[in-house]
């Protein structure tokens with residue numbers, strides 16, 4: 223059975239829960255430089271193989287996969303080390319925030335034969351999984367347009383010191399989810415433009431970059447899509463509006479995956495309208511602290527990655543797809559600065 227080491231035990235807590243519940247992989251070690259946090263997690267999960275040194279986890283030849291859950295700006299260096307020590311990698315979103323290391327990471331993955339899978343958790347949530355499978359069955363016909371958003375009151379997140387640094391951007395930390403959903407359906411984006419602003423709540427909380435943004439995209443074949451994100455204010459009740467949502471409008475039907483309420487709706491070419499909820503899976507997805515953490519998706523994606531490695535298949539989003547999503551976000555970033563549409567030039 224493949225063995226996992228987890229780096230960073232804030233959100234890595236969900237991955238610990240996921241790995242400990244799964245019978246497809248084994249949690250071998252967990253690491254955080256904060257020893258008190260290691261102790262807290264040891265007690266919470268009654269799991270006691272901890273280290274405060276990433277090097278110790280890298281040196282452990284019994285670990286096959288490293289799961290990276292450190293602050294955004296550290297992902298690139300932690301991925302690089304994992305490859306250099308011959309490990310497969312699961313890295314949370316946003317994969318990287320600086321494209322200067324992209325080719326080096328691709329070369330390292332090719333040279334070592336080790337795989338990277340981006341932990342784009344939203345794809346692995348029940349309504350989004352169902353939406354994808356209905357789309358693949360052709361229930362909405364040919365796709366016309368995609369609308370995806372992630373709006374959340376993340377003022378609590380500003381308690382983390384790194385979120386107040388110049389390097390932290392909700393463009394990467396938040397919009398990476400809906401941008402990934404758009405790319406899942408429209409991979410060949412060509413151009414983007416958008417507006418963004420730092421709200422008064424965000425400014426008051428100490429944020430340095432935009433916390434409120436709307437973008438539109440154009441794909442090479444002319445189809446269009448939009449995403450939006452707002453992170454420093456109250457949101458609608460979940461029965462009215464999910465914090466994260468993806469709408470697909472097709473030639474024959476329309477579907478919507480709603481994250482928070484585990485809700486999915488579809489109108490098919492028969493004219494039939496269905497709203498499906500997955501209440502029986504609430505306990506799988508949400509295991510602690512209400513709905514702000516969602517370990518079930520992490521279990522779904524870890525098991526998918528393990529299946530792919532064991533069967534010699536590629537787990538998506540892989541390193542190249544993840545890097546190209548960062549290419550899109552960098553073009554979005556440029557558009558915020560120039561106020562103009564920006565070209566998206568993918569790495570091939």
Ligand SMILES: NC(=O)c1ccc[n+]([C@@H]2O[C@H](COP(=O)([O-])OP(=O)(O)OC[C@H]3O[C@@H](n4cnc5c(N)ncnc54)[C@H](O)[C@@H]3O)[C@@H](O)[C@H]2O)c1
Pocket residue numbers: 229230231232233234253254255256259274275276291292293294296314315316341342343344382384395
């Ligand atoms: N849905 C999702 O996929 C999702 C949800 C939340 C957070 N995240 C991502 O998870 C990452 C971490 O976010 P968070 O909220 O847990 O932040 P956090 O600050 O709570 O946790 C990061 C942890 O990494 C540890 N760390 C940093 N450098 C280290 C090193 N060199 N060695 C060992 N430990 C180290 C810190 O001590 C800290 O405990 C971010 O990239 C974030 O975007 C993803």
